[in-house]
Amino acid sequence: MRPPGTFPRLFGALLLVAGAGAGCFAGDGGGSRQGSGGPAPGAVPALGRVVPAPASVKPGGTLYTLGAKAAIRVDDSPEVRRIGEYLAGILRPSTGYALPVTPGPGTDGVQLRLRPSERALGEEGYRLESSAGTLAVTAREPAGLFHGVQTLRQLLPAAVERRTLQTGPWTVPGGTITDTPRYAYRGAMLDVARHFFTVDQVKRYIDQLAVYKINTFHLHLTDDQGWRIAVDSWPALVTVGGSTSVGGGPGGHYTKAQYREIVDHAASRYMEVVPEIDLPGHTAAVLASYAELNCDGEARPLYTGVDVGFSSLCVDKPVTYDFVDDVIREIAAITPGRYLHIGGDEADSTSPEDYAAFMAKAQAAVARHGKTVVGWHQIAGSEMAEGSVAQYWGTDGTEPGEREEVAAAVKKGARLILSPADRAYLDMKYDSGTQLGLKWAGLVGVDRSYDWDPSEYLADAGVPADAVLGVEAPLWSETLTTSAQLEWMAFPRLLGVAEKGWSGARSWEEYRVRLAEQGPRLEARGVVYHRSPKVDWPE
CATH class of the missing domain: 3.20.20.80 (Glycosidases)
Known part of the structure; x- marks a missing residue:
């Protein structure tokens, strides 16, 4: 997970930051904010300006407005109804609407539909269609419906995420999103061994990960x-x-x-x-x-x-x-x-x-x-079992022999999860002024965590793109003791790794625009995050 003997003794610094809670942490010129209003209540991002970026976006037609009399219409199955109740639980506090979850067909409100015939959507894909009268999310499997709900919540104004009554209107741009993931494995890791985190803290982190289709x-x-x-x-x-x-x-x-x-x-x-x-x-x-x-x-x-x-x-x-x-x-x-x-x-x-x-x-x-x-990629130094997976945590400077060892295991059938430490490790410092985290893999700003392509990362060692099972963003806890500290180190870098897993290669300049729009949403959900000066966050 990291080279031996590279850690300074951090306990003095740890004591300084352990109680910082939701306050600001030094680093990369930014702090964290909570409770700002974000964009005007009626502001709506363009269709598809979400994270992770959708595979296909076709804007057009009249926007959809969620009204006070709307219902969430679901297929008559326990699992789809549960997804409907999850969506209603997000929308009810901010809108003040009743939003009954109603089994059966209908043409009004939000519709959540499973269609086994939609083979092209696979196990996790979905289609979101927005028009004047109806907003429909269709999927082949329940996981796809759930991911479609995450996109839907990002298309509504950021204030919809707050737990108190807000002012609408609650609108979604018109058009169609058809979306499927690039990789089957899109992971995040939490280290509870170096410092322990309670069940409620872990569940909170899981909820934050789910928004970005981990x-x-x-x-x-x-x-x-x-x-x-x-x-x-x-x-x-x-x-x-x-x-x-x-x-x-x-x-x-x-x-x-x-x-x-x-x-x-x-x-x-x-x-x-x-x-x-x-x-x-x-x-x-x-x-x-x-x-x-x-x-x-x-x-x-x-x-x-x-x-x-x-x-x-x-x-x-x-x-x-x-x-x-x-x-x-x-x-x-x-x-x-x-x-x-x-x-x-x-x-x-x-x-x-x-x-x-x-x-x-x-x-x-x-x-x-x-x-x-x-196993971590050192397992490639032994005879790997059939079907096993090596998790690569090396850096751009990892010894060629080690990379070639991984490539040799791939030739024998091993699959890879990519977690390059100088790209995907969320415990690396943002810059030299960051109080939390470590720097043995280098400084990992928000741009560096995004600006890489998993399909090409080990190509120079002979690893083909189809050997990559997916990506994972580990968060080690040597210097982290509170949920606020976990969040500040994870967000917004986690979003970049999540997009690498779902959407593939995009430009940093395009991504940073969409990332900026996530700031008010993170704040509305009460997530402490790092306001990197490399992103033009809304005031």
């Missing part, structure tokens, strides 16, 4: 500084290993019921959870919890620093593989999604031979319990 939520549950998920067969993992965090602050963990709550909430936003159990390195919390998992049989002290690469499970002990199988079995049993992430990075204390042997057994355990392996 469909995968990678939860980094374990690391040197903390183990955050209960495992019945190894209870000390949370009672000991989960008791602290970076800097020695309080830890925390999720019970299995709480983890299921997160998984269920993500599913309600059409998002698949990918749990990560980082192995065989990044395991200091494990080695402090159970003496027998150390080669010398002596428990290690809890670790609260930020160095990497020093810890490793004892690869030669049979008990190590009992532990691995138990953990993977229990986590797989409460994870309905396809993937289970086993880390695999920065195992500097494990020899290459031991690493390869360990990874073979860990991957076999994942397959045995019905999941597909995901």
